[in-house]
Amino acid sequence: MSKYTISLRLSIAAQLLASGLCLPLALQAQQAAPAAANANPTTTPSIHDAAIIRLRDVAYGKDEDGNYHEQSVRVREAAKEALKQVVIQQIHEEEEAKAKASTNSQSGTATSGSNSVTATNFNQAAAAPVGTNTGDAIPATPENASRSRGSSSANDNWFLPELFNGAGSNKLMNFETGFSPMQTFGVSPNQPFSPGQIGPGGGGSTGSDLAPQLGGDIGSINPAAVPPGPSSSVSTNSADAGAPSSVAGFLRDSDSVQEVKVQERSGVSLDPHIRAYKWGQIYADVDGAYWSPARLDMDTMLSKIDPGMVSSVNVLSGPYGVRYGPGFAFLDVNRIPTPRYECPETHLDSMLNVRSNGGQVYGREMVYGGGESWGYRGSYGEKTGSDYRAGDGSLIPASYRSRDAWGEFGYDLDPHQRINILYQRMDQTDVENPAQFFGTSYLGSYGFQAGYVNDAPTAPWSKLNAAAWYNSTRFNGDTRPSYNANFPVMQFVNAALDAELGGTNALIGQTQGNAYSTGGRMGVTFGDQGCTQLRTGGDFRYLGQVIGEEYQILSQDRETIEFNTNMPHSRMINPGVYTELSQPVTKNWTLSVGARVDYVRTAVNPNDLRPDGLLLGGDPPSNLLQNDILYAFYAMNNVKLDEHWILDAGFGQAQRPPTLMERYSDGLFVSTLQSGFTHMVGDPNLRPERNWQFDVGLSSNYETMHSKARFFQSWIQDYVTYAGSSVDVPSFADARLLYFTSTSLATLTGFELTADCDWSENLTPFAKMSYVYGWDQEINAPLVGISPLEGTIGLRIHDANHGRVWGIEPSLRLVADQNHLGAIRSPDVTNTIPVEEVTPSFVVCNLRGYYNYTKNLSIVGGVDNVFNKNYQEHLDLRLNGPLGTPYQGVVTRVLEAGISPYFGINWTF
16 A cells, blocks of 8 residues: 555545535545555556545535535545645655666666556546536646646646645645745734735634634634624724724724724724614624723723734624624624744734824834744734814814733644633723713723634534633723813813802812623534534623712812712623524525523622612612523524525524613713713613514625625614703703613614725725614604714725735715704603704715835825814714803814824834
């Protein structure tokens, strides 16, 4: 038995036999190899040829419609690996045969009768047509791309296209020293890789696409298989990134994401909304770890994650993410995996972004490297900013300073098992939150995370992944930043107190608190994408949160008045299990179903309750301990109508528990409405929200044109909203006392549209549009915090190589009036109270571009708001001056930045 026959058998048996639920073709491919072992030596080459032909068909065979004969990606990759090993072994044998022939020739010994297969016979067998494989588009040799199918050459190996580098050199010819070293990739949040460019997540790829050289998707939910349903997946290094300094800002500015809107709390705190779903309804996952804000108006779920450490973000817009946790929409953030190299290497990556309006500077230094089975990454980043100038010339207080440090190490236990550990820390100081009660004196986060992945082909599963985490965030803040003379906020408060109490008064406040999260998750996948695939697993979350506020009203005419508010130390325990099944019903129709069950227990420390507190539920409050059983399920159909059009339609139901703040906040001054001055009181008896959602989408994919349209309808029972009235100072109408309450039914209706067209090799026009209409059916009024209709049109001008080298993108963002003004119910629910004002429409022109000077040096630049438009987003805060005071009629508005040139550079060496 020849060496390469053994290699062939072992490769097929070990890799194809263990490919889960997609075995039929793999087993057929295996049948020829055992026969080869016992065959007559004179017929061995033809049997070997048959095995190779069958492997080639499994790996590359397609029908006349261009569909692979073998649908399983895992089986195809295993067949390719088997072919690769055969080729490598054959080259070894040919070299040994030549050396032996040379020796025998010198000694006068004949070599006739050898049963080894020559390279010519080998390639002839590989090139032979296979059965009905008439539509097979087998890649040609890089040196001879026009060669007709079925021809052969002694040294081409043209059926293995991945064995050639970009210059056409055969990597296998250097088998003595192994494959050529893997290309190093610069990692940066501003490097504008265009679609198709190789890089960390470049061109919309996820970290798992780079698994062979970057260590794989450690501990993640498996970003290579985004759950079915309406979703967008985008890379932070794609050309439309626009030099972001935050993950939420990247999602807001991305050309390929329509579902995400952002409420900007500060320059480092951007709160994402998905289809009008907000914090509490959105589950944020970062490589398996759960993140939540420590205080909603000073922190967000994504503010601790720097875009420089992120490969891609998947946005799932509906109750179809049962594998993540309880929620109505999901953000799946995937970090860049640690790298791998054939020989140990170390690299440095330096990047710098500068935005002139507001003096914003973002810099990062990174060191990364590794060896064949290990990799590491260390990083330090810093962001600073000051007040920016709006379109009308006014200064908006937005100073901040933020530093973060990351350390990560990955190790491959074997080629199919890997572990990863991570430590991260972030510190923010002197952050101004315009039009809010508190500025952030200090906010610090740190977190630990560990992940394990096993995708061994001999395992009973296709993949097993596990992750565990712990993270914590502490903060303190005070009212001092709100005394800006040119941006009156606390001046409004003091003037209202003067009118109410008489004399001259000054309110001083401070806040502090902590939030932490720990837990773990494990998931197992059986089967492969495109075939019957089963996913099942479980997770556990333990959350804790506590917030305190202390106030003093100083006056020259009376004693100091002191009072405090808080959210007592609250805890949530949440174990859950899920299962998902994807089943091809026909060749063009795939049905996916999933279900999840969660147990949620929330409680507070009774010793932290205020004696004179406002917390609902009695005096003292009862039912502080709550136990909820949550369910979720979905069914999603994906139908390929023809080679260009795909229809997807689905229905799902999900439940989410009230947040700890919604149940247990006791008078916190947290900004939740357009007015930043809202005094929040929780209700321990709030019921979990239940969302029933229907989605339908139609997408097309032609050679030069791509489009997608989606429509959705949601019915949310027990939707958490507000009841409220003015605080005890009646002249200050914008200061409201709000109670969390439930409405029996709220509805969300909306759509997303996107399209682009390759007009020529250098021009790609594009457009997108989105809209959500939210309605409180119980009080017959609009829901609060809903963004208006908006769209973007633009033109990508790029090089003829799909924009790999350079690109320029002018665009117009068009936003309509928002005159559906959110309203809440009065405390006695007898009437509605409008709490929003009309936000006028606007059009903003943006220009951005990039130039990849070399693979290690990239430049990005542009101008936001080219024509210095003065405008305000509907979610931006605004505050009306109190009546009967010198500030009556004065409105403090958080306007968006005027003309804002920016520049970024990334250098890897």
